[in-house]
Amino acid sequence: MLLLADGCDRRLGAILQDELADVSRRFSAELLADLPCVNALVDHIERYRGKMLRPTLALVSGMAAAPGLDGVAPRGNEPLRIIATVVEMIHMATLVHDDVLDEAETRRGGDTVNQLKGNETAVMLGDYLISHAYHLCSGLNMPKVSRMIAASTNVVCEGELLQLANRGNWDLEESVYFDIIRRKTASLCATSCAAAAELQDAGPEVVGDLHAYGEKLGVAYQIVDDLLDLMGEEGMVGKPLGRDLSQGEITLPMIHFRRQASPSQQERMREVLEDEARKRSNGMAAVRGMLCDTGSIDYAHRWSETLVAEARGALAVLPDSPASQLLSDMADAVLTRQF
């Protein structure tokens, strides 16, 4: 669960732990079916749960948007808990369908649903999660918030489709890369923050700024995620590395490399990538070395740092509170992958 930044207000930290435990309970309660075969699948995917970035963004954004008169952290209210559960459920649905897309065999050290039960079951289980997310959300009786959530999932799907249309496109432009990750990853982060603020009756400026905060944070998060796929340690990341490259998905360091590398460096990269066997063993080490030589890894790091700084900047309008401070810390934590 949540790895709170060391400096987090102690009272807020304790409240958040309780709130996230409540989100987990609501998640299970919403998905409970009268069919054992469905419940067994839901039990399985609950193991996918990570650090609950999106529900935490929702809960903390809601608290930061309405910090209460005494300026300390209030507890989340009922609608805030529901929206936090909704965004976790949508995120889980995207993980299940992403694993089908990536033909992934493992996630968080366990078998994926597609590996265990076949693609068919994984597709339907993802649909079941999406459907329940909307079901739970419509129970809020706030059509404006339901529409924000659905608009966001529209954009997430667009991002995934744009990425699929560019699989194997080694000339992917940087602007298209940013467009893909803004849609497929950052949109749901942005909506987690903005929908929570909307639920707290925050004004349009606060809603807009929290949306901008979540979007910047989400783009930075995906850049770091893509960097880890190239540079991480498999044990830490919990899934096989180099998957983007083997799927023909070009990420920011490679885009920089294609722009900066000399013809002979380009030629050597091409050789390594075309050699499947080398790519899977020491090939990755060679790729890493080349990307470091051209400063391409640093380039992507710098982008993530810039975006995190911009995310923090978007918080300026919020009143000071432990919750707004935590949002700022959460942006920093993306860089060190505490989330």
Place this chain on the structure above:
Amino acid sequence: MLLLADGCDRRLGAILQDELADVSRRFSAELLADLPCVNALVDHIERYRGKMLRPTLALVSGMAAAPGLDGVAPRGNEPLRIIATVVEMIHMATLVHDDVLDEAETRRGGDTVNQLKGNETAVMLGDYLISHAYHLCSGLNMPKVSRMIAASTNVVCEGELLQLANRGNWDLEESVYFDIIRRKTASLCATSCAAAAELQDAGPEVVGDLHAYGEKLGVAYQIVDDLLDLMGEEGMVGKPLGRDLSQGEITLPMIHFRRQASPSQQERMREVLEDEARKRSNGMAAVRGMLCDTGSIDYAHRWSETLVAEARGALAVLPDSPASQLLSDMADAVLTRQF
């Protein structure tokens, strides 16, 4: 588009043609993206459009629930048109994902999305359709109706998961078969009718009876669909036959056969089904012959007739109008597959 029963009120028929054309326009407008790669996919699946059973159920149910003071057919109003578009979009999403589940290569004589662009794109395109259906629905500003729709898609997914869990189960019980098709097919038909009635401010009795009507009709529809997979002509059905059997999915005639056939008939059926080559060519003819000999085809036909009669019976509470008459005719049309 809609094949209206011969006896349909002429004015109502003309109105419905206009209304369904409007649904098609709304469908395209809702799905329009700022990405050409997405729009090309949407263009492709619009070719899947069939007889628009579900939007027709919604439109006609809405008209029948509020036939107007002069007792003739009113035009659909804005919310009715929206809900008709929503159920068509959800249905289209299930088709796209079903084709992934069935590894289908053709639909309505054209290539499926999975065949053309791969499973990954088909999964994401289905998600895009589902997401837009909820997006459109939440624009109604009627959370109760949004929740009815989402509750229905929950049940549709349960039905699909229950069917997948029973793939290859040759001892499938009749009650489980009915449970599967009630969920995966009949639920959305029932909700198309009930949500439309709810939108027209119909009382709980009318909403409940239209739900029962749609559910009975939907179960009958699926029984007839399953019969066509065994007994139809490929040119007419528009997809390869015998797919249920080759996927290990047992339908009503086979359930009856397993109960009624003599040990030697059972043995012969097992031989034919285990022989892949025979199953694909003259094997199907042998299977048909055996299912006819045991009265198993007739048995399924009788079930569909009974359910259609029950569907018509559920309409008794509605005031007489051309729309309620058309609902009755639509139930009959399921038997002759005009829908």
